[in-house]
Amino acid sequence: MKKILLTGATGYLGKNLLKGLLKEGHEVIALVRESSDVRYITALAAELKIYTIGITPLRDIFSENQIDTVIHTAANYGRKGEALETVIHANLGFPLMILEQAIKNDVRYFINTDTSLPKALNWYSRSKKQFLEWLEVCSAEIKVLNLQLEYFYGPNDDHSKFVTYVLKELISGKDHIDFTAATPYRDFIYIDDVVRAYLLLLSELENFEGLTTVEVGSGTAIMLKDIIQQIQEATGQIEVKLNFGALPMRENEIMHSCANTDFLESKGWKPEYTFKEGIQKTINIENNQL
Numbered sequence: 159m160k161k162i163l164l165t166g167a168t169g170y171l172g173k174n175l176l177k178g179l180l181k182e183g184h185e186v187i188a189l190v191r192e193s194s195d196v197r198y199i200t201a202l203a204a205e206l207k208i209y210t211i212g213i214t215p216l217r218d219i220f221s222e223n224q225i226d227t228v229i230h231t232a233a234n235y236g237r238k239g240e241a242l243e244t245v246i247h248a249n250l251g252f253p254l255m256i257l258e259q260a261i262k263n264d265v266r267y268f269i270n271t272d273t274s275l276p277k278a279l280n281w282y283s284r285s286k287k288q289f290l291e292w293l294e295v296c297s298a299e300i301k302v303l304n305l306q307l308e309y310f311y312g313p314n315d316d317h318s319k320f321v322t323y324v325l326k327e328l329i330s331g332k333d334h335i336d337f338t339a340a341t342p343y344r345d346f347i348y349i350d351d352v353v354r355a356y357l358l359l360l361s362e363l364e365n366f367e368g369l370t371t372v373e374v375g376s377g378t379a380i381m382l383k384d385i386i387q388q389i390q391e392a393t394g395q396i397e398v399k400l401n402f403g404a405l406p407m408r409e410n411e412i413m414h415s416c417a418n419t420d421f422l423e424s425k426g427w428k429p430e431y432t433f434k435e436g437i438q439k440t441i442n443i444e445n446n447q448l
Contacts, residue, residue, distance in 0.1 A: 160360070161185045163225045163265075165256060166232030167208075168194040170315050171271065171352065175231060178353040180205050184360075187223050189232070216255055220263040227267040227363065228260050229356070236282045237318045249285035254292060261299045267363045268293065269356070272306040272371070274345075274415055297369035303359060308375030308417045311436065312349030313443035321346065321437070324386055328395045336404035340386060343379035345416040348436030351376070351429045358427050375417025376429045385433065392437045 162179060166172035167188035176199060179186050186206040190196055192213070199208060209219050234240060234248035253270075260268055270293055277287035293302045311321035327335050355374045380388075383402060390396060419428070431439065 159183045159185065160226045161187070161224060163187045163189065163219070163223070163228045163256075165189045165228070165230045165253070166271075167199055168196055169231060169233070170312075171310065171349070172231045173198055174312070174349050174353050175229065175356055176202070176206070178357050182357060187219065187225065189219070211252075216259045220259045220265075225260070225263065225265050227269065227360070228256060228265055229269045230256060231271045233271065233286070234282065235318070236280065242281055245281045246285050249282060250289050253289050257292065257296060257300075261296060265300060267301050267303065269303045269305065269360070272304050274306050274308050274373070274375070274417065276412070279410055279412070294369050301363065301366055302369040303363065303366055304369060304371040305356065305359070306371055306373045306417070307352065308345040308347055308373075308415060310347050310349050310352045311440065313440045315349075321385070321389065321440075324389050325393065325437075325440070328390055328393045328398055332398060334399040334401055336401045337386065338405045338407045339403045340383035341381060341413070342411055343381050343414045343416065344385065345375035345377070345379050346385065346433050346436070347374065347376045347417075347429060348431040348439070351431055354430070355422055355427055358422070358425055362425060372421055373417040373419065374422065375419065376433070377417055377419035379414060379416035380433060388434055389437055392434070392441055
């Protein structure tokens with residue numbers, strides 16, 4: 159079992175990963191922001207240490223705990239009007255501070271959460287890829303596992319995410335919803351399958367050297383139009399008119415994105431959920447909370 163420093167512990171991926179790490183018996187030190195909603199993780203407070211960023215210096219967090227592995231999931235997508243400085247600090251400045259302390263304190267492994275988006279797409283992807291460049295520079299001093307994630311989804315995700323947005327729009331009572339032509343293809347992976355990939359790779363860390371990038375997705379790309387129609391079918395809102403082509407396609411739209419899962423599958427991993435199964439489970443869980 160490992161002693162793990164987890165960033166982004168209150169984010170969607172972080173919360174789900176935290177639950178999986180604790181279930182497997184790992185000792186977790188969670189980093190949270192002062193503004194974060196910590197209700198979920200404070201319920202687990204007896205099982206982990208929680209530090210608030212800016213209250214306890216990072217150097218003290220590392221010196222007080224013999225951390226074996228850093229898992230970095232914290233991110234700022236820039237979807238809510240955040241300033242450029244805020245996005246860059248969250249995705250580049252802050253993780254560089256974590257990386258520096260990890261190297262100074264002889265942490266053995268750094269697991270980074272990367273994006274499949276191209277560097278030039280937006281502030282988020284550029285800052286994420288810039289941090290990856292620094293990880294490459296430092297990979298002679300600390301082993302780096304870079305997980306390049308496709309589009310993950312699941313119950314109680316943020317409303318700014320595509321699947322959650324479509325789901326909420328369909329059950330909102332509207333008689334129609336406007337979309338782009340929705341012809342790009344995307345690889346959507348259910349959150350439980352993402353967590354299983356992290357936990358599997360965590361158990362394999364001793365087998366990696368330098369920097370290794372692993373693509374994490376379902377391995378299947380589906381047209382967004384078909385995704386939207388599958389969500390509509392799963393919600394039963396078949397009377398809602400879907401106006402495809404009513405909105406313009408965004409600039410620099412990515413027309414095809416899909417993970418190559420050969421490496422993960424060679425380790426015995428495969429996705430347990432198709433998109434249809436994952437969206438149905440998402441709906442069932444959220445309905446049971448009402």
